[in-house]
Amino acid sequence: MSSRTSVTFEGRRLSVSNLDKVLYPATGFTKGDMIDYYARVASVLTPHLAGRGVTLRRFPDGVEAGSFFEKRCPSHRPEWVDTAPGPGEGREDGIDYCVLDDAPSLVWAANLGAIELHAPLHVASDPDHPTAMVFDLDPGPGTDATHCAVVAERLAERLADDDLTGVVKTSGSKGLQLYVPLNGAPRVGLKRARPTYEHTRAYALTVGAELEAETPNEVTTTMARAARTRKVFVDWSQNHQHKTTVAVYSLRGREHPTASTPLHWDEVATLAGGTLLAFTAGEVLDRVDDLGDLFAPVLEDRQSLPDVDRSVLDR
Amino acid sequence: MPRAVWSGSISFGLVSIPVKLFTAVSSKSVRFNQIDRRTGSRVRQRLVSEADGSEVERSDIAKGYAVRSGEYVLVDDSELESLDPKSEHTIDIEEFVDLADIDPVMFDKAYWLAPDPSTAKPYALLAETLAEAGRVAIARFVMRSRQQLGAIRSVDGRLVMSTMNWADELVDPSELPGFDALDGLEVSDRERALADQLVESLVAEWEPEKYEDTHRERVLALLERKAAGDDEIVTTSEGGDSGGEVVDLMAALEASVEGRRTAKGRHPSSSSDAGEEAPAERQAATKKAPAKRKAASAKKAPAKKAPAKKAPAKRKAASAKKAPARKSA
Numbered sequence: 001m002s003s004r005t006s007v008t009f010e011g012r013r014l015s016v017s018n019l020d021k022v023l024y025p026a027t028g029f030t031k032g033d034m035i036d037y038y039a040r041v042a043s044v045l046t047p048h049l050a051g052r053g054v055t056l057r058r059f060p061d062g063v064e065a066g067s068f069f070e071k072r073c074p075s076h077r078p079e080w081v082d083t084a085p086g087p088g089e090g091r092e093d094g095i096d097y098c099v100l101d102d103a104p105s106l107v108w109a110a111n112l113g114a115i116e117l118h119a120p121l122h123v124a125s126d127p128d129h130p131t132a133m134v135f136d137l138d139p140g141p142g143t144d145a146t147h148c149a150v151v152a153e154r155l156a157e158r159l160a161d162d163d164l165t166g167v168v169k170t171s172g173s174k175g176l177q178l179y180v181p182l183n184g185a186p187r188v189g190l191k192r193a194r195p196t197y198e199h200t201r202a203y204a205l206t207v208g209a210e211l212e213a214e215t216p217n218e219v220t221t222t223m224a225r226a227a228r229t230r231k232v233f234v235d236w237s238q239n240h241q242h243k244t245t246v247a248v249y250s251l252r253g254r255e256h257p258t259a260s261t262p263l264h265w266d267e268v269a270t271l272a273g274g275t276l277l278a279f280t281a282g283e284v285l286d287r288v289d290d291l292g293d294l295f296a297p298v299l300e301d302r303q304s305l306p307d308v309d310r311s312v313l314d315r
Numbered sequence: 316m317p318r319a320v321w322s323g324s325i326s327f328g329l330v331s332i333p334v335k336l337f338t339a340v341s342s343k344s345v346r347f348n349q350i351d352r353r354t355g356s357r358v359r360q361r362l363v364s365e366a367d368g369s370e371v372e373r374s375d376i377a378k379g380y381a382v383r384s385g386e387y388v389l390v391d392d393s394e395l396e397s398l399d400p401k402s403e404h405t406i407d408i409e410e411f412v413d414l415a416d417i418d419p420v421m422f423d424k425a426y427w428l429a430p431d432p433s434t435a436k437p438y439a440l441l442a443e444t445l446a447e448a449g450r451v452a453i454a455r456f457v458m459r460s461r462q463q464l465g466a467i468r469s470v471d472g473r474l475v476m477s478t479m480n481w482a483d484e485l486v487d488p489s490e491l492p493g494f495d496a497l498d499g500l501e502v503s504d505r506e507r508a509l510a511d512q513l514v515e516s517l518v519a520e521w522e523p524e525k526y527e528d529t530h531r532e533r534v535l536a537l538l539e540r541k542a543a544g545d546d547e548i549v550t551t552s553e554g555g556d557s558g559g560e561v562v563d564l565m566a567a568l569e570a571s572v573e574g575r576r577t578a579k580g581r582h583p584s585s586s587s588d589a590g591e592e593a594p595a596e597r598q599a600a601t602k603k604a605p606a607k608r609k610a611a612s613a614k615k616a617p618a619k620k621a622p623a624k625k626a627p628a629k630r631k632a633a634s635a636k637k638a639p640a641r642k643s644a
Contacts, residue, residue, distance in 0.1 A: 011563035016564065019571035026384055032571035107564060196633065255384070 009039065012080055012104035016111045023062040023115065028282070029257040033111070037251065037259075037281040038110040042103035044293040049121035051096025053086040055244050056109055057116035063253040067115075073098035075128035081105045084124030087242050099124070117255045118244035121200075133200040133296050133305070134173075134245055135178040135208065136235035140220070140228030146253055148176040151211065151219055151232045156265070158207055162306050167297055168268050170278065172252035172260035176268075177245060181301035190247070197241050197256045199205040202310045204236035209312065248295045251281060259284045262294035317341075319459050320426070321406030325441070325467070325474075332430070332437045336458075339425035339475060345534045399460040406465060411450040414468060421466075421479045428474040430466065438474070445469040490614070519522070 004017040019032030038045070056070040071088045072095045073081065082105070083096035100106050100117065109117070121130035135155055137148040152168050155178055159166055166180040184194045195203075208221040213236065220231045238245050246252065251259050261279040263271070271277055279287065289292075319335035349358045362371045378395070379387030386487045430438035445452060446469040454476075464479040488494050 006561040007564040007565050007567045008561055013561065014564075016567060019567065024492075030571065032568050036568045039568070 009104050009107055010102070012078070014078055014104060014108050014111070016107070016159050017228070021062070023059065023113070024206075024257050025062060025256070026066055026182050026255045027257065027280075029152065031111070034115065034251065034283065035107055035110045037257075037285065038106040039103055041249050041259075041288060042106050044288050044295075045247070046101050046103065046107065047100045047111040047299055048248050048295065049099070049100040049117070049119055049292075051084065051125060051136065051275050052099065052119045053084040053124050054100055054109075054247065055118040056098065056114035057253065058113045058116060059115045059253045060113040061254065063115070067253055069115050071095060071097060078108060083109060086120070086124060097124070102178075112254075115251050116164075116245040117250040119247040120241070121239065122197075122241065128196055129184065130197055130200055130239065131181070131183050131193040133180040133182060133204055134238050135176065135180075135204055136175065136238045136245060138233040138235055138315075140225075140229070140233055142230040143232055145174060145176055145276055146271055146274050147218070147232050151234065151270055152176055152178050154211055154229075155234075156240045157208065158210065164303055164305070165297070165301065167295055168259075168264060168265070169248050169260050169295060171246055172250065172258045173246075173254055176263075176271075177260075179298045179299045181303055182305065183299070183302045197239055198310055198313070199305060199308070200237060200239040202313050203305055204234075204239050205312050206308050208234035208236050249284065255282070257281045261287070263300045264291070264294060319429070323406060323456065325408065325428070326405040326456070327408045327441065327452075330437055330441075331405075332441060333434055334428040334430060334438070334474070336426040336476070337429060339427050343528070343531060343539070372509070396460070403457065406454045406456040406467070408452045408454045410444075410453050411448070413449070414451045417451065417466060417479075419486065421482075423478040423480055425475055425477045428476055430474075439472065441471050442469040442474050445474075446472070456550055542606055 004015045005019070005198050006013065006015050018037060019030065021031045022028055022036060024032055050197050053073075053137045058070055059065065059067040059069055075099065077083075082099035082101060084099050085094045088095040088097075098109065099103070099310045100109055108242070120127075121132050121134060122128070125132060128295075135152075137151055139145060139148050142210055144186070149168075156166060157172055159180065164180055166178045168176055168178050182195060182200070205221060209217070211219045214219050218231055219234060220227050221236060222228070223233070223235075223237065237243070246260050248260050248262055251257055256278070257280050259281060263277070269279060317337055319337055321336040323334070325332040325334055350356070351358050352360060355521075362369050362373075362376065377389045377391070379389050381387055426436055441452075445467070451468040454467060456463055456465060458478075464481065465476045467474055467476045
């Protein structure tokens with residue numbers, strides 16, 4: 001039987017249920033622990049979700065049981081949970097996604113068993129112009145996050161040639177993601193102001209392909225699984241209006257309650273040196289206490305993307 | 316016509332009475348099919364391998380018992396079958412007891428025992444005898460390779476058997492939270508008298524027909540309206556807000572979390588050893604990032620040093636599985 005409790009949190013009233021339910025059998029991490037995590041991480045997480053329609057990945061009975069992606073914001077949501085339109089279900093006018101831009105909304109979603117939050121790279125009010133570009137570094141069979149870190153450092157070096165900086169986060173699963181802030185840079189010289197997804201996709205593929213050409217045995221930009229063995233897949237295709245990437249600070253539905261965690265570049269170097277890193281919920285909260293939001297530049301930095309030949313996307 | 320779920324005979328002393336079992340209760344829950352919203356076609360579940368997503372044939376699926384996380388012992392159906400109780404197709408009556416002595420919590424599912432026309436007489440005799448003695452026959456039998464306990468009684472000259480839960484399957488309420496609040500509690504005579512009065516005022520004859528599944532009725536009504544093209548949608552309200560005590564979220568979490576947290580540190584996760592992600596100092600094989608890369612990195616260095624926590628250097632064989640990373644859609 002479900003044990004529901006009516007609670008108040010930051011001026012909102014909602015009900016939470018089954019706080020003692022174990023979601024991660026390997027560690028005994030419960031739904032109450034997850035709600036506690038999202039309530040505490042909200043101050044750094046919500047700015048990254050504000051204005052964005054998130055896709056919930058719900059694990060109602062824990063990480064060892066089934067999960068499903070939920071794009072449409074459940075109709076039984078409290079009226080104070082905002083929504084934003086987005087693509088879905090083949091409908092012209094799209095569907096309403098949840099916008100989790102305050103702590104009570106996050107707690108409400110956590111109570112639904114939404115362990116994972118996946119967010120688009122744009123805000124709903126401007127769906128054609130991403131606020132950041134992502135290189136999703138996915139380790140193929142025989143490689144792991146340390147190989148991804150080597151690639152992340154090489155990407156950072158290459159991006160510096162174009163006066164671009166980025167921030168790395170763990171995916172919370174196996175790989176890393178390098179985010180390059182854009183945030184609608186003001187017009188500078190002849191550079192385009194607000195890149196489109198086609199632009200970020202073409203740029204990410206161009207740079208990824210350069211790395212692939214330098215070290216074809218270590219890096220691939222090819223989606224096909226067979227091409228990924230012992231290589232890091234630089235997934236440039238995540239730069240798409242219809243795609244989402246796991247949100248920073250989102251927990252993952254893995255064996256342990258690891259979260260997508262922003263890394264200091266020193267830590268990326270440590271990783272590249274061969275030491276694996278993973279951060280679970282409690283460690284992430286400690287880091288936020290000590291370091292603040294290492295991912296804040298992704299929202300704040302305004303950068304321009306150099307023009308690139310879009311025809312690379314047609315290959 | 317409903318099909319018999321079991322057939323065999325009641326064995327009672329030297330008498331053997333052939334019977335067929337029919338379920339006595341048919342669920343009337345409204346059943347839905349899953350439909351692809353885009354095409355209107357039915358959807359189907361496939362069994363796929365976690366390793367590579369390929370579809371797995373039924374014949375390739377074995378039973379696995381998890382001995383520890385990620386490690387399984389596989390067993391064949393034939394191995395389990397050899398352990399199954401022999402199905403004798405008999406319902407062996409062992410004793411007769413008073414119905415009032417059996418608490419309803421013991422009862423599981425009910426079946427009608429239909430007689431074989433050729434042996435209707437011994438059937439009728441048993442039914443009549445049970446009714447007159449006011450007794451229930453306790454019997455053992457085997458159904459679907461499970462040993463079952465049954466309670467046979469007579470209802471209007473027909474036999475009905477309820478399968479029963481085993482005594483050791485019952486949950487001991489003293490292990491559940493809340494009941495200890497009753498220990499040593501006393502109520503006054505006045506309170507008792509009031510409660511008695513209230514109960515007396517609500518005493519009625521038991522008429523099961525009075526009670527209906529009103530939710531099912533509402534669901535069916537909605538479906539009828541929609542089928543008739545009247546697209547009125549019933550909106551529901553948030554259930555949690557109706558009355559009850561309201562507490563602060565953090566207090567509710569404290570109540571749930573506090574016990575474990577004091578036992579395990581700030582968060583259960585923080586003391587756990589590393590998962591499949593965390594482990595292992597990798598050996599020299601990994602290429603070192605050239606020093607010049609530091610230049611690009613230095614730009615971004617915030618004032619504070621990140622505590623580069625190292626995960627414990629152990630990698631469990633079982634957790635080194637190579638499941639493909641899942642992409643978010």
